[in-house]
Amino acid sequence: MKEDVLINVNPFETRVALLNNGALAELHLERSSGGSVTGNLYRGRVARILPGMQAAFVEIGLARPGFLHVRDLQRPAVFEEELDPPCISTLLREGQNLLVQVAKDPLAGKGARLTTQIALPSRLLVLMPEVDHVGVSQRIEDEDERERLRALVARLREEAGCDHGFIVRTVAEGADETELRADLAFLCRMWQRVDAWQRACSGGGLVYEELPVQIRVIRDLVSPRVTSIRIDCSETFERAHRYVERFLPEFAGRLALHEDNVALFERYGVEDELRRALERKVPLKSGGYLFVEQTEAMVTIDVNTGAYVGSRTGSRALEETVFRTNLEAAAVIPRQLRLRNLGGIVVIDFIDMEDPEHQRQVLRVLEKACEQDPARIRLSGFSSLGLVEMSRKRTRESLLQSLCEPCQECRGRGFARTPESTCHEIFRAILRDAGKRPQPVAGAAYLVRAGSRVIDRLLDESALDVAELSERVRQPIRYQVEPCYGVEAFDVVLMQNLG
Numbered sequence: 001m002k003e004d005v006l007i008n009v010n011p012f013e014t015r016v017a018l019l020n021n022g023a024l025a026e027l028h029l030e031r032s033s034g035g036s037v038t039g040n041l042y043r044g045r046v047a048r049i050l051p052g053m054q055a056a057f058v059e060i061g062l063a064r065p066g067f068l069h070v071r072d073l074q075r076p077a078v079f080e081e082e083l084d085p086p087c088i089s090t091l092l093r094e095g096q097n098l099l100v101q102v103a104k105d106p107l108a109g110k111g112a113r114l115t116t117q118i119a120l121p122s123r124l125l126v127l128m129p130e131v132d133h134v135g136v137s138q139r140i141e142d143e144d145e146r147e148r149l150r151a152l153v154a155r156l157r158e159e160a161g162c163d164h165g166f167i168v169r170t171v172a173e174g175a176d177e178t179e180l181r182a183d184l185a186f187l188c189r190m191w192q193r194v195d196a197w198q199r200a201c202s203g204g205g206l207v208y209e210e211l212p213v214q215i216r217v218i219r220d221l222v223s224p225r226v227t228s229i230r231i232d233c234s235e236t237f238e239r240a241h242r243y244v245e246r247f248l249p250e251f252a253g254r255l256a257l258h259e260d261n262v263a264l265f266e267r268y269g270v271e272d273e274l275r276r277a278l279e280r281k282v283p284l285k286s287g288g289y290l291f292v293e294q295t296e297a298m299v300t301i302d303v304n305t306g307a308y309v310g311s312r313t314g315s316r317a318l319e320e321t322v323f324r325t326n327l328e329a330a331a332v333i334p335r336q337l338r339l340r341n342l343g344g345i346v347v348i349d350f351i352d353m354e355d356p357e358h359q360r361q362v363l364r365v366l367e368k369a370c371e372q373d374p375a376r377i378r379l380s381g382f383s384s385l386g387l388v389e390m391s392r393k394r395t396r397e398s399l400l401q402s403l404c405e406p407c408q409e410c411r412g413r414g415f416a417r418t419p420e421s422t423c424h425e426i427f428r429a430i431l432r433d434a435g436k437r438p439q440p441v442a443g444a445a446y447l448v449r450a451g452s453r454v455i456d457r458l459l460d461e462s463a464l465d466v467a468e469l470s471e472r473v474r475q476p477i478r479y480q481v482e483p484c485y486g487v488e489a490f491d492v493v494l495m496q497n498l499g
Contacts, residue, residue, distance in 0.1 A: 003019060011465065011472075025339060035213060036105050036396050039101065043201050043207050044097070049088060055068060065111050066114040104394075104395045120208075122183045122186055125187060127191055128166065129164045134157065153168055156180060166187075221374075263432050287306050294398060300347050322351045341394055343394025346389070346391065350362060377393075403418070422454050426458070427469055434474075446494055450481070458479060
């Protein structure tokens, strides 16, 4: 399978897209107003202990306290063999300082999920300072390779005089001793610095920050299947090039600076796919469709034949039509879950099938498609009601939650883009238009027509971004409120002689 990584950078946000055979498979988004904090280390203070929930709230300097469950505590060895953990009140006390790591970003109004089981990742290895064993990713299936990697890392750890634990990541399959030694030494040095910083820190706050999204994705997603890494920002390109030359020299030739007049995401059709990924209805090539509904507790997916009526006639025509639709849906659903970053419990309502063999084949196709997703997935068979249940691990907001908000006009029954998202759409529209012109137009200005909420944001929270954009395109930017425009509607026009 051919993969490409596209990195779109502007002063307001960074977007990274992973394409599988030209189709959008995954999107990572980080805005200047705040990005993901997953993986960050904080020196926190226990604010409140809830014995009834076996959990504690920990102040780490974010808007809401983080949530730490007793099972996410790195407990003393005496407790490791116990099936039921001890009461959290015996392990923590209010006002206590401790080092925590963000396991999940704040989601849906909840604070970040925290853990004291620290894990520092590099390209090939993950360092776990509180344990002393060497593990290997379950995705490496060859037993000989698993044993080779385990023995090699154990020996390198002993030679380095390091007593920390390590997990060998999936991308380390086939790695040689030199690569693993460099990664291990890098992680040991990093942990020494982190440990020194947190011990010297008298108060609370950030101790270690994860790599920015554009570098983190290169570290985590780039594999031998990746044929190109295209970046549309020269500064980011240079930084990525330095990182690749140091840690992934074999990929240096696949790094490319996008200098086309057509925007990077538009050139590869990513913008259109992102718009479709916000829709609840997902069309299938056969004429059928999926209906994806994201709720607070779970994700439900309904499969429908739609306009697909099959090509056969006779008594088994309906069963064949249903079977073919379900097969196509089973191949598409995992990609949609990954693209939309949907997680938790997922319930799939396939069209009812009478033949048990058809059910088995649909389940096999679904399992095969799930193998392409790096997130941990658990899958069950068909229930007595004909439903398939699965779970998918998610550590950040879904695409819908990142780009949209509950619509005030429909009282939460639907979604609309946030004013911030519309502002970024406006910024991109101006950058695209300006990129098509070799020189600024003398005496002209961009006129932005939008609803009052969008204009208010451009005049207030995004005023500095607008000023920077105006300087970049070397044209003034003016506004006009359109009362009849919703939050997603806007026009951008280059007007001559606009005062």
